[in-house]
Amino acid sequence: MNIFIFGLVNSVILALTASGFALAYGVSRLANFAHGALYILVGFATWLFLNRLGINYIGSILLSIIIVSIIGGGIYRLFLIRVKGMPVSEIIASLALGIAIMELFRWRGFISEAYMLPPFINGSVSIAGVMIDWQRLIIIGVGLAMMLFLWLFTHHTKVGLSFRAIAQDKHASMMSGIEPDRTAVISLAMGSALAGVAAVVILPLGNITVETGYMVLTNAIAVCIIGGLGSWAGVFAGAFLLGFAQILTAAFIGPQWQMVVVLLFIILTLICKPSGLLGKQKELEERV
Amino acid sequence: MDEKIGRRERLDRGIKVQTEGIYAISSWRGIAYSLFPTVSFVLGMLIIPLVVPSMTWQRIMTIACIFALLALSFDFLAHFVGIVCLGGAFFTGVGGYISGVLNSAFGLPMVITIPIATIAGGAICTFFLLPCLPIRGIYFAIVSLMYPLLFARVIQALELFGGTDGLPGLATFPNIWVELYFIIPMTLILTFGLRRLVNEDFGIVLRAIKDNDQAVRASNINIAWYKTKAVFIASAIGCFAGACLAHLYGWVGLSLFALDFSIFPIAATVVGGVGTLVGPIIGAFILAPLSEMLRAFGPLRVVFYSFVLTGLVVFKTEGLVPFLQRKYHQFERWTEI
Amino acid sequence: MNEDVVLQVKGVSKSFGGVKAVDNVSFGVFKGEILGIIGPNGSGKTTLVNLITGFVKADSGMVLAEGRKLTGLAPDKIAGLGIVRTFQIPRPYHSLSAVKNLVVPLYSSRIMHTIGGKLGDRDTVALDILEEIGFERDAHVPYKLASAFSEGYLKRLELARCLALRPYVIVMDELFSGLSVSEITAMIPMVERLHMNGITIIMVEHRVRELFQIAHRVMVMNFGEKIAEDVPDNIMKNEIVRQAYLGVT
Numbered sequence: 001m002n003i004f005i006f007g008l009v010n011s012v013i014l015a016l017t018a019s020g021f022a023l024a025y026g027v028s029r030l031a032n033f034a035h036g037a038l039y040i041l042v043g044f045a046t047w048l049f050l051n052r053l054g055i056n057y058i059g060s061i062l063l064s065i066i067i068v069s070i071i072g073g074g075i076y077r078l079f080l081i082r083v084k085g086m087p088v089s090e091i092i093a094s095l096a097l098g099i100a101i102m103e104l105f106r107w108r109g110f111i112s113e114a115y116m117l118p119p120f121i122n123g124s125v126s127i128a129g130v131m132i133d134w135q136r137l138i139i140i141g142v143g144l145a146m147m148l149f150l151w152l153f154t155h156h157t158k159v160g161l162s163f164r165a166i167a168q169d170k171h172a173s174m175m176s177g178i179e180p181d182r183t184a185v186i187s188l189a190m191g192s193a194l195a196g197v198a199a200v201v202i203l204p205l206g207n208i209t210v211e212t213g214y215m216v217l218t219n220a221i222a223v224c225i226i227g228g229l230g231s232w233a234g235v236f237a238g239a240f241l242l243g244f245a246q247i248l249t250a251a252f253i254g255p256q257w258q259m260v261v262v263l264l265f266i267i268l269t270l271i272c273k274p275s276g277l278l279g280k281q282k283e284l285e286e287r288v
Numbered sequence: 289m290d291e292k293i294g295r296r297e298r299l300d301r302g303i304k305v306q307t308e309g310i311y312a313i314s315s316w317r318g319i320a321y322s323l324f325p326t327v328s329f330v331l332g333m334l335i336i337p338l339v340v341p342s343m344t345w346q347r348i349m350t351i352a353c354i355f356a357l358l359a360l361s362f363d364f365l366a367h368f369v370g371i372v373c374l375g376g377a378f379f380t381g382v383g384g385y386i387s388g389v390l391n392s393a394f395g396l397p398m399v400i401t402i403p404i405a406t407i408a409g410g411a412i413c414t415f416f417l418l419p420c421l422p423i424r425g426i427y428f429a430i431v432s433l434m435y436p437l438l439f440a441r442v443i444q445a446l447e448l449f450g451g452t453d454g455l456p457g458l459a460t461f462p463n464i465w466v467e468l469y470f471i472i473p474m475t476l477i478l479t480f481g482l483r484r485l486v487n488e489d490f491g492i493v494l495r496a497i498k499d500n501d502q503a504v505r506a507s508n509i510n511i512a513w514y515k516t517k518a519v520f521i522a523s524a525i526g527c528f529a530g531a532c533l534a535h536l537y538g539w540v541g542l543s544l545f546a547l548d549f550s551i552f553p554i555a556a557t558v559v560g561g562v563g564t565l566v567g568p569i570i571g572a573f574i575l576a577p578l579s580e581m582l583r584a585f586g587p588l589r590v591v592f593y594s595f596v597l598t599g600l601v602v603f604k605t606e607g608l609v610p611f612l613q614r615k616y617h618q619f620e621r622w623t624e625i
Numbered sequence: 626m627n628e629d630v631v632l633q634v635k636g637v638s639k640s641f642g643g644v645k646a647v648d649n650v651s652f653g654v655f656k657g658e659i660l661g662i663i664g665p666n667g668s669g670k671t672t673l674v675n676l677i678t679g680f681v682k683a684d685s686g687m688v689l690a691e692g693r694k695l696t697g698l699a700p701d702k703i704a705g706l707g708i709v710r711t712f713q714i715p716r717p718y719h720s721l722s723a724v725k726n727l728v729v730p731l732y733s734s735r736i737m738h739t740i741g742g743k744l745g746d747r748d749t750v751a752l753d754i755l756e757e758i759g760f761e762r763d764a765h766v767p768y769k770l771a772s773a774f775s776e777g778y779l780k781r782l783e784l785a786r787c788l789a790l791r792p793y794v795i796v797m798d799e800l801f802s803g804l805s806v807s808e809i810t811a812m813i814p815m816v817e818r819l820h821m822n823g824i825t826i827i828m829v830e831h832r833v834r835e836l837f838q839i840a841h842r843v844m845v846m847n848f849g850e851k852i853a854e855d856v857p858d859n860i861m862k863n864e865i866v867r868q869a870y871l872g873v874t
Contacts, residue, residue: 031426033433082602088372091429092554093601095374099547100594107587214547218437221430256445263438266431270419274427489732489747496718496729502680503716508704508733508790 003251009136011243012143013202015235017216018223019150020194022235025224027163028184031091034075034098035195036217041101042068042196043208046117057118065196072192073185080188081181098217106210119204135204142201146194151232163187222262226269228276237277241265294624304617325616329566333476336573337468345577346464350536352576353471354380357529359553359560359568360479361522367563368486369518370498373417375432376553379526380533381439381545383409385449387531388540392455401459402531409527414520421515433550440545454541458534471532475569478525483565485521494518548590552579555597561607570608629656631825632708632794637676637686637696639669646672648849649686654794654827659820661840661857662829665870669849670829671713674798677827678710679703690794705735709787710796714803715779717771723760724767726782727751730789739791751789758785758815777808784815794825801832809835837861845869 017039024032032038042064049060075097083089124133154160165173166183174180195216203212219242227238242265246258269276307318336349358376365371387405390396396404416435420428444452461467485491497504497511504511534540552575553568560571575593582589606614632654639647647669654660664670675681677688679700688695695703704710718726730736731747744750756762758781771782780800787795800816801809809832816839820826830836837843837857845853845860847869853860860866 079602096594096598100591103587103590259441274423499718500716505701507730508735
């Protein structure tokens with residue numbers, strides 16, 4: 001039972017952190033490697049507002065999420081737009097920016113234990129005989145709500161539908177009046193906002209460190225590769241598969257083997273089904 | 289009011305046209321013109337250890353060479369095979385650790401550990417990169433970027449090979465001169481070797497694969513095999529750099545997998561000029577001293593060349609070597625229409 | 626003309642999503658003949674080429690070459706057996722010269738394993754092939770980068786690439802498309818010369834008039850199905866074919 005609950009928590013954490021990355025990539029084919037950087041940016045910003053400027057918790061959260069969204073959209077508008085269409089240059093540019101941001105934090109000394117965000121609700125509760133803290137429950141709640149929101153958004157709102165249209169066929173959607181650049185800015189902004197939401201619910205579990213940024217990026221990519229890009233179901237599937245695999249490994253083999261498991265899964269996916277479990281990007285496989 | 293409209297035009301220099309093809313040896317001036325770039329590059333590299341002011345700087349030059357090798361490997365794969373490998377750190381890590389473990393656990397001397405690390409490391413890296421080869425898109429880039437991060441975590445988690453502390457006390461080069469005059473000539477050999485390779489048949493097929501891999505398949509050539517060989521060459525070069533690094537510092541640790549080693553080569557290549565093979569070398573020798581001067585600022589170095597890289601990539605700059613080539617071979621003038 | 630069947634297509638089908646691109650097509654190609662394949666746009670001609678040469682996997686059916694099963698083999702293996710193809714939109718190696726474009730296929734297993742050692746200087750062999758297909762053998766033309774050539778030359782380069790592999794079957798995917806009438810007129814003798822050398826040729830074409838000048842037999846496709854297979858004269862008179870092209874009158 002223990003395993004089920006913590007597996008669930010882990011999976012939702014992975015899904016949350018990956019969703020921002022998946023959105024930007026799924027929609028605009030923009031692999032935003034600054035994703036991890038934006039994640040910790042939200043964390044630090046919230047900390048700053050809370051502790052240095054004395055703004056209340058909710059206000060800090062909202063403020064940092066808004067700021068990060070603007071930064072995310074700005075990254076596209078200022079930098080990535082100039083290299084659009086050249087996927088490698090996009091990766092290099094966003095990666096370099098992400099690293100610049102994260103290392104900037106490291107330089108300013110944000111590596112120590114001192115930076116923490118308080119949990120929303122303190123204490124824990126017993127569910128089915130397992131002690132679990134409220135924060136983790138909140139994570140599950142927020143995560144599931146987020147998944148639902150994203151699904152509804154991309155299926156029932158105009159902007160969301162235009163996201164899917166562009167992902168399927170850029171030129172056809174351009175002919176329908178959807179501007180790819182504007183959509184890209186919005187998708188990156190949303191992706192950053194999602195990263196932000198993930199950050200504020202998950203970071204209270206531990207410290208804010210620069211390493212977290214790199215881990216988040218790695219995990220997001222892993223989830224997207226394993227689950228496949230192009231569908232939320234894929235992100236979900238990948239997150240749950242990886243999430244439970246990690247917890248099971250930690251429980252039965254040893255917590256240090258978790259990373260090995262991630263590595264193995266990625267390699268297996270690439271060998272057996274490169275487009276991922278539920279991926280729709282068949283063109284990633286051997287093409288005619 | 290009469291407006292004079294003009295445009296800038298670019299013409300080949302007289303001497304370039306005169307020395308085209310076989311006519312290069314028709315005059316002393318012609319020979320000098322043709323050989324000057326190559327000779328000055330080689331001589332420059334060889335003289336560097338003698339002209340730098342202090343031992344610290346000599347050490348910086350060695351490090352620059354290591355990065356130059358990584359940049360060479362990146363440029364080769366990216367421009368001549370069409371594979372973008374963002375995992376330079378993967379090579380340095382694997383090469384460095386193999387060399388370190390062989391030396392530390394088995395006491396093998398440097399002359400043995402370095403070659404073994406090069407070949408075995410190349411094989412191991414190629415093996416792990418194989419699943420990504422047939423896939424289109426940017427998956428290779430993404431996965432190659434992740435491998436060093438993952439491997440570092442695995443080593444750390446499993447406490448392998450010294451875990452977080454690493455393996456200290458490895459053999460080092462006898463003195464700085466041996467260091468320099470081993471690594472620099474090796475760099476030169478590898479650079480010109482690769483240059484030769486891409487113009488010879490194996491390289492021709494690789495470039496064809498980059499241009500149009502379906503056509504190559506239609507010509508009854510197994511592109512997977514060629515790509516594998518190319519990746520092996522590139523990873524062997526990277527592992528060689530990693531092995532040298534291990535014996536330079538006498539120590540291997542998780543830092544061999546640092547993103548530094550992935551980003552720097554790309555920056556060096558972009559600065560020096562993509563596709564020139566020589567450009568990355570020069571780029572590395574420009575960036576390494578700059579980055580050393582910023583060493584006092586710690587992680588700010590990485591910030592520095594990350595920004596430089598972003599700027600260069602985003603503004604699609606030409607690169608130093610193509611710029612110099614253009615100036616050398618052509619001149620510009622304003623003509624009126 | 627020998628009655629040996631050199632290529633046999635049996636009941637081959639392929640769907641993409643919900644669309645049946647090739648629907649249960651069967652036919653045979655005789656040794657040394659020129660077989661034309663025509664049909665309106667979207668009739669599945671290029672998919673058929675891809676299926677025969679291995680670039681697309683068939684959903685069902687078989688392709689046999691002299692008794693040997695081709696379906697399921699990778700495209701480079703099929704080319705290695707001597708069954709080569711041209712691409713409708715030429716695919717030259719842009720950053721290489723014309724000569725080097727042809728040196729590449731000379732590294733194929735087919736060549737390496739048969740006459741590899743006796744080939745001599747590959748550049749010379751490449752120049753010979755270029756001359757055969759009409760490139761001038763002066764100092765500059767073969768050394769120009771492939772990206773500098775016109776469509777007519779690029780089509781010839783495609784053919785040259787096939788010839789370098791010493792094939793016995795060439796499948797040409799719309800060789801004449803994108804060419805002017807005079808360019809086509811210049812290409813036809815070249816195709817006939819290949820035929821004289823004993824190579825079996827399958828020509829998928831849109832330019833029916835020009836094709837009928839050289840094809841021995843013609844097959845017509847429509848909506849993925851084979852609707853007729855006969856000599857050119859009879860095809861012209863075939864009611865079903867006329868309906869397919871012109872609609873119901």
